[in-house]
Amino acid sequence: MTKIGLEIHCQLTNLQSKLFCSCKANYREFEPNENICPVCAGMPGSLPRLNQEAVKKATMIAMALNCSTPEKIAFFRKNYFYPDLPKNFQITQLNIYGDTSVGGSGTISVGDKKIRITRIQLEEDPGRLIYEGSSSKNQITLVDYNRAGTPLVEIVTEPDFETPKEVRDFLNILSDLLKNLGVADPTLEGAMRADANVSVHGGNKVEIKNIGSFHDLEKAAHFEITRQESLHDRDIPIAQETRHWDDRRKITVSSRSKEEDMDYRYFLEGDIPWVKINPEIRTELKSEMPESISSKKERYVTKYNIPEQVADVLSSDKFYSDMFEKSHTESNAKEVANIITTELMGLEDTREKRESSKLTATHLRDLADSIQTGKVSRNSSKNALHEILKTGKSVSQIISDLDLGNVSDESELLKIIDKIISDESEAVEQAKSNPQTINYLVGKVMQATKGKADPTSTLNLLKKQIGI
Amino acid sequence: MNLKISALEFIEEVKTGNITVEEFTAKTIERINQVDDKLHAFLSVNDDAIDQARNIDKKIKSGENVGACYGMPISIKDNMCIKDTKTTCASKMLENFVAPYDATVISKLKKQDAIFIGKVNMDEFAMGLTTEFSAFGPSKNPWNIEHVPGGSSGGSAVSVSSYECIASLGSDTGGSVRNPASFCSTVGYKPTYGLISRFGLISYANSIEQIGPLTRTVKDTAFMLNLIAGIDPNDNTTINNNNEDYLEGIESGIEGKKIGIITEMMGEGIDPEVLSATKEAISKLEGLGATCEEVSLDMVKYSVAAYYTITATEAGSNLARYDNLRYGYEMPVEGYEFNSYISKARKNFGPEVTRRMIIGGFVPSAGHAGKYFLKAMKVKSKLTKQINEAFKKFDLLIAPTVPILPFKIGEKIDDPVSLFLVDINTVTANLTGKPAISIPFKIVNGLPIGIQLLANSMDDKLLLQAAHALEQTVTLPEVPI
Numbered sequence: 001m002t003k004i005g006l007e008i009h010c011q012l013t014n015l016q017s018k019l020f021c022s023c024k025a026n027y028r029e030f031e032p033n034e035n036i037c038p039v040c041a042g043m044p045g046s047l048p049r050l051n052q053e054a055v056k057k058a059t060m061i062a063m064a065l066n067c068s069t070p071e072k073i074a075f076f077r078k079n080y081f082y083p084d085l086p087k088n089f090q091i092t093q094l095n096i097y098g099d100t101s102v103g104g105s106g107t108i109s110v111g112d113k114k115i116r117i118t119r120i121q122l123e124e125d126p127g128r129l130i131y132e133g134s135s136s137k138n139q140i141t142l143v144d145y146n147r148a149g150t151p152l153v154e155i156v157t158e159p160d161f162e163t164p165k166e167v168r169d170f171l172n173i174l175s176d177l178l179k180n181l182g183v184a185d186p187t188l189e190g191a192m193r194a195d196a197n198v199s200v201h202g203g204n205k206v207e208i209k210n211i212g213s214f215h216d217l218e219k220a221a222h223f224e225i226t227r228q229e230s231l232h233d234r235d236i237p238i239a240q241e242t243r244h245w246d247d248r249r250k251i252t253v254s255s256r257s258k259e260e261d262m263d264y265r266y267f268l269e270g271d272i273p274w275v276k277i278n279p280e281i282r283t284e285l286k287s288e289m290p291e292s293i294s295s296k297k298e299r300y301v302t303k304y305n306i307p308e309q310v311a312d313v314l315s316s317d318k319f320y321s322d323m324f325e326k327s328h329t330e331s332n333a334k335e336v337a338n339i340i341t342t343e344l345m346g347l348e349d350t351r352e353k354r355e356s357s358k359l360t361a362t363h364l365r366d367l368a369d370s371i372q373t374g375k376v377s378r379n380s381s382k383n384a385l386h387e388i389l390k391t392g393k394s395v396s397q398i399i400s401d402l403d404l405g406n407v408s409d410e411s412e413l414l415k416i417i418d419k420i421i422s423d424e425s426e427a428v429e430q431a432k433s434n435p436q437t438i439n440y441l442v443g444k445v446m447q448a449t450k451g452k453a454d455p456t457s458t459l460n461l462l463k464k465q466i467g468i
Numbered sequence: 469m470n471l472k473i474s475a476l477e478f479i480e481e482v483k484t485g486n487i488t489v490e491e492f493t494a495k496t497i498e499r500i501n502q503v504d505d506k507l508h509a510f511l512s513v514n515d516d517a518i519d520q521a522r523n524i525d526k527k528i529k530s531g532e533n534v535g536a537c538y539g540m541p542i543s544i545k546d547n548m549c550i551k552d553t554k555t556t557c558a559s560k561m562l563e564n565f566v567a568p569y570d571a572t573v574i575s576k577l578k579k580q581d582a583i584f585i586g587k588v589n590m591d592e593f594a595m596g597l598t599t600e601f602s603a604f605g606p607s608k609n610p611w612n613i614e615h616v617p618g619g620s621s622g623g624s625a626v627s628v629s630s631y632e633c634i635a636s637l638g639s640d641t642g643g644s645v646r647n648p649a650s651f652c653s654t655v656g657y658k659p660t661y662g663l664i665s666r667f668g669l670i671s672y673a674n675s676i677e678q679i680g681p682l683t684r685t686v687k688d689t690a691f692m693l694n695l696i697a698g699i700d701p702n703d704n705t706t707i708n709n710n711n712e713d714y715l716e717g718i719e720s721g722i723e724g725k726k727i728g729i730i731t732e733m734m735g736e737g738i739d740p741e742v743l744s745a746t747k748e749a750i751s752k753l754e755g756l757g758a759t760c761e762e763v764s765l766d767m768v769k770y771s772v773a774a775y776y777t778i779t780a781t782e783a784g785s786n787l788a789r790y791d792n793l794r795y796g797y798e799m800p801v802e803g804y805e806f807n808s809y810i811s812k813a814r815k816n817f818g819p820e821v822t823r824r825m826i827i828g829g830f831v832p833s834a835g836h837a838g839k840y841f842l843k844a845m846k847v848k849s850k851l852t853k854q855i856n857e858a859f860k861k862f863d864l865l866i867a868p869t870v871p872i873l874p875f876k877i878g879e880k881i882d883d884p885v886s887l888f889l890v891d892i893n894t895v896t897a898n899l900t901g902k903p904a905i906s907i908p909f910k911i912v913n914g915l916p917i918g919i920q921l922l923a924n925s926m927d928d929k930l931l932l933q934a935a936h937a938l939e940q941t942v943t944l945p946e947v948p949i
Contacts, residue, residue, distance in 0.1 A: 045668040088788035270675030
């Protein structure tokens with residue numbers, strides 16, 4: 001039996017400032033060591049200044065994951081030497097002296113399964129080491145402290161996963177949840193990192209550190225299970241050890257350093273007094289929390305009669321559900337949902353595409369309305385959407401520019417149908433004997449009208465003209 | 469020009485035009501040049517002091533607003549950051565460290581037109597009580613230069629008592645302000661934990677230490693406190709004092725106050741001269757209308773052990789950042805892997821700091837924390853309970869500041885344990901967060917004895933009132949230098 005437990009580090013990328021100073025939490029735009037101050041650079045005499053907003057956001061995450069939240073939280077020092085750690089200790093949270101981290105035990109449903117959350121803690125990210133030089137002889141290590149002090153939430157799970165697929169499903173749910181809360185964008189480079197604990201057949205636990213993305217986390221779990229299974233099959237003992245994920249080769253490699261033997265000498269961070277999180281604060285946070293994904297989904301299904309799968313896809317993506325909220329009306333909700341999930345999601349599947357897109361809520365509303373009133377066919381609406389994304393022109397402008405308007409005039413459509421019937425006499429005969437083949441003729445009409453004809457009326461008219 | 473005046477007298481003299489700031493500053497620098505070769509209070513002297521003094525004189529002449537300090541020369545213990553100034557902690561590790569920012573106390577005093585006349589000596593990273601552990605050599609006691617001035621804020625006490633400045637800021641982790649104040653016959657005060665911002669004070673044991681003034685009079689201390697106390701957004705541990713005016717009502721006296729005499733600080737190991745001076749002080753307080761009675765705090769007997777366990781633990785963590793990667797001293801990196809570089813660079817710490825960091829690595833470590841660190845924390849909380857209990861009955865507590873007289877330089881340096889025990893009367897205020905003050909009380913055989921008063925948290929005003937009352941009962945000889 002395979003057991004996988006996760007430790008997920010997620011930066012609170014949507015915060016303005018770092019956890020203990022006013023440097024930017026979004027360090028990505030800076031030249032090396034420009035987003036630093038005496039506090040996050042650990043200069044002598046500097047003191048941490050707790051970012052209360054970070055405490056709020058971390059508590060929201062805890063509540064969203066159904067974790068217990070304590071009355072008072074405390075910070076601890078984790079002491080170890082590493083060049084990316086300006087103070088040579090990390091300010092983090094612990095539960096060994098009572099429940100004092102932002103989140104205690106909780107659960108989250110992944111499919112039919114409940115995954116138990118062990119705890120959630122708020123801590124600071126270290127800086128980054130950058131290795132330069134090719135051979136070991138001229139290799140140098142550079143340190144960039146821009147990231148140091150970025151607020152980080154660590155989510156620790158019980159070893160409740162049995163397959164890499166469950167890990168992936170959990171990560172998708174978690175990622176959607178964090179985005180929906182508006183606390184983090186897990187797709188930003190380095191915003192989400194993880195460690196995994198893997199064991200098979202009740203054997204020793206192996207910790208895999210340094211997994212840089214959700215995508216790799218599933219791969220790492222898969223690799224490690226395969227590695228351990230193959231050792232197990234050959235009766236080779238599996239060592240209890242720490243391994244690193246080799247990002248380039250996509251394998252786990254045994255770590256030379258004995259990190260499991262490290263003694264971090266945890267003790268209370270005296271520079272940050274205990275933070276009270278009383279029931280009033282929790283109530284306030286609850287009211288500030290955005291609607292949860294599951295409640296959104298339910299609303300979409302019951303209120304707008306949107307099919308379950310469509311509602312599921314739409315509600316779990318914050319970007320698109322926000323867009324839906326802005327653009328739909330009582331009457332066109334289903335159509336808007338349809339456009340977003342069947343067309344738009346494919347067209348705006350990367351950050352770059354989303355950013356360059358000129359689509360607005362008004363566009364979506366108008367397009368859905370145009371489909372519903374028959375001004376444009378569903379088919380042609382796809383072309384219109386492409387054009388909107390590129391040019392940002394209004395829906396009516398595009399319909400006329402590209403001549404996408406429905407051939408609504410029956411006499412005009414009849415002319416085209418009559419021409420097709422005379423051109424395709426063989427197919428007409430075939431259709432008479434086998435009505436299934438009439439679709440070929442419908443296709444021909446569509447071709448001739450560049451998709452502007454309404455498929456239902458085309459079919460009806462065709463049948464009438466042929467006499468079947 | 470009389471350099472021996474108090475801060476409040478200085479301000480009056482300047483305000484009335486009897487002296488100019490420039491004259492006083494020049495005289496002060498002259499005095500430093502005269503005596504500091506012998507005393508070694510200063511690690512660096514401010515080259516801009518005269519210019520700053522002239523500017524303040526100009527402001528006074530032209531009728532501009534002048535800050536409350538009126539160009540008063542103040543020395544600063546070399547563990548507080550003054551922007552663009554060397555801040556060494558009397559350590560080789562920070563020999564060339566130039567602070568990139570001002571400590572909160574510094575920026576507050578700058579606004580009040582104080583002149584930072586220089587940075588003063590201390591035990592390395594404030595670990596010690598004699599200044600013998602300064603990497604740049606010990607300071608000498610101006611009452612007898614063969615004796616230690618106390619520590620770790622020894623340079624502060626020496627500079628105030630020998631008229632090299634009017635006031636000084638020190639820091640008190642286990643008595644580091646009160647101990648040298650007692651040994652050099654100045655006032656030395658450790659406020660309620662959180663009353664003065666520590667932002668910019670280089671941490672030794674952050675959970676118990678405070679910045680505190682060393683001055684000639686209790687009123688001067690109250691004056692300084694008015695300028696530097698209060699909540700600071702840069703230090704989350706500071707508390708709101710509602711802009712208390714500590715000078716207001718300082719002459720209220722102590723009629724009817726109840727004072728507890730801490731039994732555990734009056735017995736074993738106390739010098740008979742110190743004991744009799746303390747008894748004298750007690751009868752003087754009774755003469756002023758207070759009632760005094762013994763009170764036992766039996767946790768005091770474990771307080772030194774707890775103190776060194778806790779401070780070593782915090783020091784081990786606070787001083788970990790000195791790895792020479794971001795600042796420090798010249799040491800080429802070529803040919804080192806980072807662990808070996810850090811180990812080598814950190815060999816520049818002196819023996820006392822090294823000793824405490826080794827202890828600090830051990831006492832909180834897995835497998836030993838229960839026996840040492842966690843036990844020390846228990847002592848701390850029990851001691852706090854006991855003292856809180858005592859303050860239900862008493863307004864103030866009294867004890868000698870140090871159980872012994874200033875000893876000779878070198879006398880105890882090879883015996884760390886007996887040196888540690890000298891802290892027995894001062895660490896209680898730090899472990900419990902209570903305010904405490906040392907008042908100059910007596911000179912015996914040419915050496916000073918200080919008396920310590922303690923008050924409950926945030927009773928700093930009452931403490932200063934009582935200290936002022938006691939101070940008024942004594943007349944002391946002048947320092948012989």
